[in-house]
Amino acid sequence: MSQELRIGIVGLGRLGKRHASNLAFRVPGASLVAAASPVEEERRWAERALPGVRIYSGLPDLLADQTVEAVWLVTPTSLHADQTIAVLEAGKHVFCEKPLALEVEDCDRVLDVARRHGGQLAMVGFMRRFDRAYAEAKRRIDAGELGQVFHIACRSEDPIDPDGFFVKFAPTSGGIFLDCCIHDIDLVQWMLDGAKPVGISATGTRIMYPALGECGDVDNGFATVTFESGAVATFHVSRTSHQGYEATMSLSGTKAGIDIGAGLTRVPTLSRSTGGRFLEGQTDFFQRFDEAFLLEANAFVEAVRSGKPSPLSLEDAREATDLACRLRDALKV
Amino acid sequence: MSQELRIGIVGLGRLGKRHASNLAFRVPGASLVAAASPVEEERRWAERALPGVRIYSGLPDLLADQTVEAVWLVTPTSLHADQTIAVLEAGKHVFCEKPLALEVEDCDRVLDVARRHGGQLAMVGFMRRFDRAYAEAKRRIDAGELGQVFHIACRSEDPIDPDGFFVKFAPTSGGIFLDCCIHDIDLVQWMLDGAKPVGISATGTRIMYPALGECGDVDNGFATVTFESGAVATFHVSRTSHQGYEATMSLSGTKAGIDIGAGLTRVPTLSRSTGGRFLEGQTDFFQRFDEAFLLEANAFVEAVRSGKPSPLSLEDAREATDLACRLRDALKV
Amino acid sequence: MSQELRIGIVGLGRLGKRHASNLAFRVPGASLVAAASPVEEERRWAERALPGVRIYSGLPDLLADQTVEAVWLVTPTSLHADQTIAVLEAGKHVFCEKPLALEVEDCDRVLDVARRHGGQLAMVGFMRRFDRAYAEAKRRIDAGELGQVFHIACRSEDPIDPDGFFVKFAPTSGGIFLDCCIHDIDLVQWMLDGAKPVGISATGTRIMYPALGECGDVDNGFATVTFESGAVATFHVSRTSHQGYEATMSLSGTKAGIDIGAGLTRVPTLSRSTGGRFLEGQTDFFQRFDEAFLLEANAFVEAVRSGKPSPLSLEDAREATDLACRLRDALKV
Amino acid sequence: MSQELRIGIVGLGRLGKRHASNLAFRVPGASLVAAASPVEEERRWAERALPGVRIYSGLPDLLADQTVEAVWLVTPTSLHADQTIAVLEAGKHVFCEKPLALEVEDCDRVLDVARRHGGQLAMVGFMRRFDRAYAEAKRRIDAGELGQVFHIACRSEDPIDPDGFFVKFAPTSGGIFLDCCIHDIDLVQWMLDGAKPVGISATGTRIMYPALGECGDVDNGFATVTFESGAVATFHVSRTSHQGYEATMSLSGTKAGIDIGAGLTRVPTLSRSTGGRFLEGQTDFFQRFDEAFLLEANAFVEAVRSGKPSPLSLEDAREATDLACRLRDALKV
Ligand SMILES: NC(=O)c1ccc[n+]([C@@H]2O[C@H](COP(=O)([O-])OP(=O)(O)OC[C@H]3O[C@@H](n4cnc5c(N)ncnc54)[C@H](O)[C@@H]3O)[C@@H](O)[C@H]2O)c1
């Protein structure tokens, strides 16, 4: 086996810590050699949890580290475009968390730079594509087993946040369609092979977090998109689930259909108690997509090492941002 | 117990035969005394299957039968309004299958006449309200157990019709929203206590039955309705289910949610065969709502006999037609 | 249609009231004309609930009623054999609740009498055979779809009885195998076409009702029976279910298998509440087998009227009692 | 972090390859440095798949490798006892696949040696204990949430093996109770905290593999064990599942119950096809317990490095062999 790919991570927040631990211990062929965060507490975490890894306080220092071959960006979305450009211009491969940017123009700026750095890999983190269930659906579509897909119903629900902590991030996260629904948007475009949207409608509620109104966001978003082919996608994205985290998709084709993710529980157990059974819901996307994050990282490492094209291209990420923006703009509540 | 209610039925087609058998044998307090159909074969069926019942060839003759106290209309939808009026003017109670009419104006004509016949009962056949599952959801909402309901997701799917037989009825049935989706429309309005719709969007597909295009109908309809309260209802109504008949509803409130009808099979068995388990789908609405049709008939009979108000008023039926028409009109495919 | 079958019921306890209401209102072709109970309160219930029915205080008076053509016995098990004999000797058809008797000798006494009254129908009430799910399994076995059935796993659970009311009936009910498990015993023998048991073992617990020890009974019974064909049946019968009433059966054949009754809830709804979903269990056998009781009564009435053989013969009932007694005797706890 | 634990694996068959890949790439803190197999093809596999690992043709050579600190035995069951002893006597830590031995006497020989090597860790591979679902059940029992556990129903099914390949291993694998059921046996003893069995019965079938009769084995085993506490465990272990691999356990306590592993599918998708939905079964124990094998290895490595006691002691493994032997001996078919 050739040498391990030397990776530096930037951003050690909620998700960054997970990526860092994966890259350090669970991704064959990867070697986490550097980690950067402007937050001292996060750097102290890295010292303890990531033995032997060099710690920096920001992207510039990490880019200057000549041993780093690839950079993993898990920073706030508003920084993604500029940081991806900086990594590419530093001559390194780049993985960037979703979404690539909150406006199409920013995506296009990245695409321009990337075109001039064709030898470097750039990948965006829509990890659900690597989940076994979504991947199986895609495989079956490509094999023709579903016939022509004419409807995809998507639902992604986050559990209620009792503190409403997320509300203060709403203005910079891009709102529910760009921050959450974008996973399903990307998946739909993937399943439909880049079909062109021709009709769009969206609405929403602010039933539990009225403060979202200040930035035009909602706590439940509903959207319908029709594609040139006649296919219809419906989206329900929510921040107010009682039952826990839930991501489901139901695809219908002319020959068959497939339901993804229904009925999952935190662990495969059911409690029998007075009067019935309780199915404990999933806790969060970490739990549901733990393996997908790993497979995503494997795919990146494998693509760099074998010189294959990006497993999830900037072009695709641009289309997802484009459609998400149009849903955000269609939302008038 | 007082005397049995003497009922005459009009229309002995697919659904009429079921209603007739129920009223003849399975509804305590009811006595089916007359049945009318313009079709000779249907009248012959009645002679065999409904012993002792007087057979007529149309509504006028049946109305002239003085022993008939209540009339059960299971005729084509286009006749509902005029026939309901005729029954009321003949001084008899009336049960009319859904929908009351295909235009609001026709509903209003019926309402006008009904107001002048206040002593007679008039009821429209949205039988799902009497199904134990939907009724339980309504009961729990009324008891405050769900908090404020902010989203209702409705899905009603009919199995693929290999002959496309239904296509030729599309022009007179009113299209998918008035013919099928109207059940969910009525249920949503019931669950939300008659909330006022303020925003509407609709789209659809003609993936398997392109001929529906001739009358502007679709084989899958998708609609989103926002209500004054902020609540959102989403509808998916389909004629192209692979897995069989399916009617589900998922309600979300600020305190809790409830899912109705998910995972039902034709009989409570699972087949284990090579590589997995097969869950046989439901066959049709007869099978799913057999008991609901009975409970609906019980409610009518019980209301007449005890002088209670209509279990499902013409006013409610008018609102359902109104919203269904607006969805039909919003559909531009 | 010929005249309705005139039925008299004896025993208006927990189950008798249900049978009486069914026969009075829900069974086409049946007419409940008489009802008998030694308990005044039950007779008063009959006066209110069964209009037009003649009320007696015991079986002898009811047998003397010349209009009664068939008798429905829903009396304590210890009376079944003698009362069935009395009905047969009075020249009437007889339906007897399960089990036919608590000892094989008593079954044989009934069989002797029945042989001399071949023109009268005698049927025992194993209503589960008429449930759509068990009936479908039997149909599929007979059609060869399962191949050779080699294992049947049976589980029947009653909810915990907080008052332990049932404990005082244990001595006369025959214990858990004769009172409860007998349904599964009958079903296994039916599914296996009367296979001969060759090996038996049984055990049990008294975890919640230690007082059952006084009469040698248990609150959970476990038994394994091997049949001459090599097939194995395993039984778990319980009085201590937390989750509600539950009756399941899982059949395995050389070609396929079938699971019956798994995952049923009281109504087809799921509650979404904090942290997950709740599946409300079934309440009791009335709820689970409501339709089966009706179909059972239909089968009796239909057999009498058409002169067909008994839908569930005394011979079969004798075999069930025989095997149940052997399980009871094998139980040494 | 201290130095990684240097591990040598012996046996690179079906399961050995999996363990080897895990130890090489997926277990933090572990370093696979050596691998041994008498089979040349397996050694060639190791050269390709385990870069940098020293390859030996047998245990003695591997034991002579001074860099090896711990040995992972994935060899035929008949070798387990002697090889475990050899490893201990060579002064190394040892992990041995289940079962420890096919006779209690052999377990005792190992225990004797182990007592004299108290500073070395010895662990047996009942990996299900590390599965999140079984672990959660144990945690809840220990927390008192189930009350007193009075019944555990275990079912472990392997898919039908069309070639009957396994039949020729039956004589040396110890038969169905020692080879397969032993997992559930260990789990029951763990859940019941080492409860003492007082009553035992067992039976079985040879419905698809009559050739098993030659060594007294069966293709479906059924057993019931009662414990001193009054608790009852029932076992069904099968080699003839149509629907795929399946391992379920249902525990009942006086306060609550818990069901483990029901309804799992290969991937979390459902296929909708003509007439219903298909739930694809699990393929094999690799798929179901992939994570458990990893967590098991983690636990071993972590225990060695931190000087903690064995996560799964030889004493426990001896009890499992003891009870499994008693079930094997009780089997008379
Ligand atoms: N794929 C998924 O399902 C998924 C889930 C959650 C988050 N995300 C994405 O991951 C990203 C991070 O989300 P999070 O929840 O971890 O956020 P977070 O706020 O918890 O973490 C952000 C991190 O970025 C660091 N950071 C901030 N400014 C920086 C700068 N100028 N230079 C370098 N580092 C800087 C912070 O110190 C912190 O470590 C977001 O883009 C989000 O959309 C994706």
Ligand SMILES: NC(=O)c1ccc[n+]([C@@H]2O[C@H](COP(=O)([O-])OP(=O)(O)OC[C@H]3O[C@@H](n4cnc5c(N)ncnc54)[C@H](O)[C@@H]3O)[C@@H](O)[C@H]2O)c1
């Ligand atoms: N509640 C439900 O779920 C449900 C389901 C199916 C149908 N329906 C409604 O029931 C009605 C009948 O549907 P169907 O499927 O039975 O249709 P159908 O075409 O099978 O039957 C219509 C019946 O009306 C009779 N008829 C026609 N013209 C008549 C006239 N001038 N006078 C008297 N009788 C006349 C026909 O002979 C026939 O018996 C429709 O309004 C439909 O919307 C409701």
Ligand SMILES: NC(=O)c1ccc[n+]([C@@H]2O[C@H](COP(=O)([O-])OP(=O)(O)OC[C@H]3O[C@@H](n4cnc5c(N)ncnc54)[C@H](O)[C@@H]3O)[C@@H](O)[C@H]2O)c1
């Ligand atoms: N099929 C089933 O699933 C099922 C379920 C419950 C009960 N059962 C059977 O039904 C029978 C009755 O059970 P139950 O729970 O209703 O019992 P119960 O004690 O509630 O009712 C017994 C009835 O018999 C009457 N009775 C008592 N002595 C009598 C006599 N000498 N003559 C006439 N009537 C007499 C009582 O007044 C009472 O009405 C039992 O044999 C039981 O095994 C069957």
Ligand SMILES: NC(=O)c1ccc[n+]([C@@H]2O[C@H](COP(=O)([O-])OP(=O)(O)OC[C@H]3O[C@@H](n4cnc5c(N)ncnc54)[C@H](O)[C@@H]3O)[C@@H](O)[C@H]2O)c1
């Ligand atoms: N934990 C589980 O769920 C589980 C599952 C499968 C197997 N197992 C256990 O794992 C063990 C191996 O099973 P398998 O299915 O991989 O068997 P296998 O026959 O496929 O592999 C056995 C391996 O042992 C090697 N071997 C044979 N003789 C040897 C010797 N004298 N010295 C060194 N190596 C020798 C063989 O070359 C082969 O690599 C068995 O004890 C079995 O019970 C456990």
